[in-house]
């Protein structure tokens with residue numbers, strides 16, 4: 124499984140398996156700190172990297188100023204080492220680097236935000252992150268737990284041509300079994316124990332069941348025509364957009380290849396502030412009405428719809444029909 128991932132994802136020269144995406148980002152962050160000898164991590168407002176202390180930083184302006192943990196139980200000393208920047212705002216990131224000169228170990232981001240709805244990178248944001256991290260001798264970590272192998276037999280990084288230093292993955296590469304992976308530059312990965320002094324371990328890491336499930340899934344995916352799921356999502360988006368205009372609903376759709384989200388917001392959503400300005404009550408109503416009609420969307424405005432190879436033309440029609448009724452009611 125490791126060889127398959129290495130061959131498919133350009134930046135991954137060496138990797139380690141974990142049991143979840145949470146573990147993968149936790150170890151990647153520790154490795155970045157161990158490798159650079161620096162303390163701070165930058166994450167994006169609204170970016171989700173699992174449920175460990177270094178990732179659970181509440182998004183919002185107070186958080187950005189004071190580093191207040193979003194979850195009870197995260198010591199303030201820990202949350203203060205995680206700085207929050209604004210996705211799609213390279214200036215906000217560079218400002219953090221200027222304020223914490225030579226002290227930032229890494230920037231970690233989902234290349235496409237997928238945990239506050241879908242938000243696409245704009246204005247060469249990912250390229251700017253690469254340039255800024257290089258300029259300040261910091262690492263760039265792409266959390267591809269959602270995007271890895273989702274839009275093609277590769278990472279999103281290979282689609283946009285930006286090479287991070289470290290990458291995390293999960294979900295798809297385990298084929299439904301518990302999995303996570305962190306990997307990247309050989310010289311950085313060499314710092315992981317036992318070769319190096321950054322400790323990482325897990326009783327079930329790389330367990331045979333998960334590895335077999337991952338190999339089987341990636342074997343299946345290798346021959347697949349990913350353009351079919353992108354095409355499905357594109358047509359669904361078009362049809363939903365025409366219903367949105369027909370019923371004059373304040374809503375906008377963000378889509379990245381085969382993943383999308385409807386925001387009940389009349390403005391285009393390109394960051395956390397835009398996403399949280401959406402009408403979540405309306406989304407919840409839509410969710411329940413769709414569920415009654417047999418269409419199971421993720422139950423939150425701040426999640427993402429994924430098209431899978433299992434979706435059929437019949438599913439597409441049923442989804443559009445259900446939407447038509449639901450949007451009319453809304």
Ligand SMILES: Cc1ncc(COP(=O)(O)O)c(C=O)c1O
Nearest residue numbers: 143144145171172173268269293
């Ligand atoms: C981008 C991203 N990173 C990390 C995680 C955490 O993965 P896990 O739930 O396997 O711990 C998730 C989970 O949804 C995720 O979406």
